[in-house]
Amino acid sequence: MTQAVAVVGLGQMGRGIARNLDKAGVLVAASDVQEEAFEAADFSGNVSFDVGQALVDKADIILCVVPSSDEIGLALRGCVAGSNQIIVDLTTSDPAKSQILAGELAALGFSYLDAAMTGGAAGADAGALTLMVGGDAESLAAIRPVLDLIADQVFHLGAVGSGHAMKLVHNMILHSNFLATCEGLRLAERAGLDLNKAVNVLNAGNARSFVSEVRFPRDILNGTMNARSVVANLEKDLGMAMSFAAKMEASVPYGSMTSNILSHAVSTGHGATDFSWLFPLYEELVQSPGDEDDR
Structure with a gap:
């Protein structure tokens, strides 16, 4: 070469x-x-x-x-x-x-x-x-x-531009899936289920994804908490995806919810935090006023 x-x-x-x-x-x-x-x-x-x-x-x-x-x-x-x-x-x-x-x-x-x-x-x-x-x-x-x-x-x-368009779509799906998996596994945890076993079930069923197969076992469940990227990067990605969707006049409610959660995480001081911490922080980030009294 x-x-x-x-x-x-x-x-x-x-x-x-x-x-x-x-x-x-x-x-x-x-x-x-x-x-x-x-x-x-x-x-x-x-x-x-x-x-x-x-x-x-x-x-x-x-x-x-x-x-x-x-x-x-x-x-x-x-x-x-x-x-x-x-x-x-x-x-x-x-x-x-x-x-x-x-x-x-x-x-x-x-x-x-x-x-x-x-x-x-x-x-x-x-x-x-x-x-x-x-x-x-x-x-x-x-x-x-x-x-x-x-x-x-x-x-x-x-x-030109096709690769970057695909990446915005990819990241909108990936980050939304990550937060959906966080939400489901926090519910499993509340139900008293073993998280490792819950992830194994996801990976044996149709809910499996990169998030369940790699991200949770490698970066979260073992306590490493090191996904090697910070929350602000995810927030930036979703912000760009939302702007792109608006230009395309596309309705993206799940992407919008993900973008809002990530924006809230940044605004509450978690921008520089490794994004693996979004799992333990999830309920704090999505709770509505008064939710503290219900927990």
């Missing part, structure tokens, strides 16, 4: 992605707004810390693992590029903004793919993400060898 790759953003997701690319010998540069994140990643000597034009000059493919598409525009503003360079937007973002960014980057000489991801930090560490890609099929084919180093499955959804 001769393609040189750079990664912008070395947080929970970006660090695992970059390490896998480094192990494969294709990572040449990486950056983060906090330079200590680069040092903590402990890359090989082939990887340099670069930003802006210096990073662009070294890479054929630039993977952006930052909070949103807005940060990509800021990071690359004023840069120039050769016609073979491809920007891969791995964020969760508004599809309309993705389309605008694609046009802005095209004017600078970049190609652009929105490649929203799922699999969490554990999936990033293992190189086992699932990617939802929007954009030019030829550009996607050109970088598939690199994407195969970080993902088990890559789905091409259509034109």
Whole structure:
């Protein structure tokens, strides 16, 4: 493989992605707004810390693992590029903004793919993400060898913005399912049922999901309480999904309820809390005035 790759953003997701690319010998540069994140990643000597034009000059493919598409525009503003360079937007973002960014980057000489991801930090560490890609099929084919180093499955959804649209739908369903599972298992707990056995029943029946099969056993029931993402991230995801649904004139009552619960969690000081704690906090977050007297 001769393609040189750079990664912008070395947080929970970006660090695992970059390490896998480094192990494969294709990572040449990486950056983060906090330079200590680069040092903590402990890359090989082939990887340099670069930003802006210096990073662009070294890479054929630039993977952006930052909070949103807005940060990509800021990071690359004023840069120039050769016609073979491809920007891969791995964020969760508004599809309309993705389309605008694609046009802005095209004017600078970049190609652009929105490649929203799922699999969490554990999936990033293992190189086992699932990617939802929007954009030019030829550009996607050109970088598939690199994407195969970080993902088990890559789905091409259509034109630019399609990947980010699918991610908003995915996250609305996932986070709503998480809270529904929290609600059901809190009820099971009130009924005196053993939570481990209750989860086993879910997983043997039709209510099983990633939440019951992985999230609860791995991150909650064993007391770890470490889903490696915070409540504010989920709240952001649902807020974006609600805005997207409004633009589509779609009715999403379950998504709206999930968004309201997450917003309440953030407003009551839990934004920086690992979201696994939403399970023990669930009744507190959904109780109505006067509910305390009924408990």
